[in-house]
Amino acid sequence: MAVADWMRFQLAYGFGTVRAAKALQKWHSPALLFHTEESQLQEQGIKEEELHRIREAKAADLGKIQDFCKKNGVKILTPEDEQYPERLRNIYSPPAVLYIAGWWEDMNDILSIAVVGTRRCTEYGSRMARQISADLATRGVVTVSGLAAGIDSCCHAATVEAGGRTIAVQGCGIDVTYPAANRELKKKILQNGGAVVTEFPPGAEPNAYHFPIRNRIIAGLSHGTLVVEGERRSGSLITAGFALTEGRDVFAVPGNVDSRMSAAPNWLIREGAIMVREAGDILEEYDLRDYNTASPGEKTSAEQLSLYGKKPTAKKEKPVPAVPFPQRKEDSMLETLNANQRAVLNALSSEPMTADEVVVATGLTVPETLSVLTQLEIFGIIRIHAGHRFSR
DSSP states (O other): OHHHHHHHHHHHHOSSOHHHHHHHHHHSSHHHHHTSOHHHHHHTTOOHHHHHHHHHHHHOOOHHHHHHHHHTTOEEEOTTSTTSOHHHHTSSSOOSOEEEEEOOSOGGGSOEEEEEOOSSOOHHHHHHHHHHHHHHHHTTOEEEEOOOTTHHHHHHHHHHHTTOOEEEEOSSOTTOOSSGGGHHHHHHHHHTTOEEEESSOTTOOOOTTHHHHHHHHHHHHOSEEEEOOOOTTOTHHHHHHHHHHTTOEEEEOOOOTTOGGGHHHHHHHHTTOEEOSSHHHHHHTTTOTTOOOOOOOOOOOHHHHHHHHSOOOTTOOOOOOOOOSSOOOTTGGGGGOOHHHHHHHHHOOSSOEEHHHHHHHHOOOHHHHHHHHHHHHHHTSSEEETTTEEEO
């Protein structure tokens, strides 16, 4: 029953939203929320619009999703499960539900590094992503990425080829592969003891707004995030921003100063990210240059392999997920901001302000304000002007 309550909570409050985080702070568990009478909910200050979402979630038929997961060997984890990763549980607005296929046993005990970057990587970016990922894998480090084209695929493929474990975090349902060209890579990840994970229910399509939300999971699962290549407004900076928000390490591979695809990592290095030329540069940050712990996990069950090995046909019936209410817009990444980030953003306007002025307007300390301004700039939400002034 507890799992169903978390699934309904996700339907009512969405994926990675501020309202989800606030609801959990107030009610502590979805079970208490969904098993409280409406009159009592109203007494607690819940408005009609939120009550409507709760009613919709209560009425949703979760049977097809649960049956699909049971049939295909897909784990459903919630923050109440022991196997739910501690690093992920501690982020702001952690996923209410994780759908997982493949190995998922000792995530809390193994060093995990996210490797991210542009879908349109150069030969240099591809080479560096493969080299660093393979070297990390041979040392027993788990790599984490998003199964996208470009740097993500290089990371996953190199880890698999090196005999290591890699985790693919999707922005769609567990039964959907995006891009479709990575279907075989997805299968190899599972065959090699890796895992595929998503917070989106089976049948969910890869909508554009899913991917910025998904990036918080990539950063949240990892001790640190390595940005290999990307333009100045690259989506990989969103992942780096989430890592910075959660106090995780941010690494970057330097590139030519006149290369558009090296603009993001070069900028991160200028802002204080740790420069990485080889895997050892990452391991040194954890005093683990001689780190070597993880062996490949157990082979994935036949049910899971068949799930990812099959090509979809016109007659194949996918489980239809209940649709979260209301639907999120593509620019709704603002929903993922924490309280300090929202306070700073609300204090800013189109007129540039100094950091000192933001401190006065928000009541935050100087270090807190400077940290949040950097995070918002990495997210691409605010602009920086001459004289170290900031605006929306």
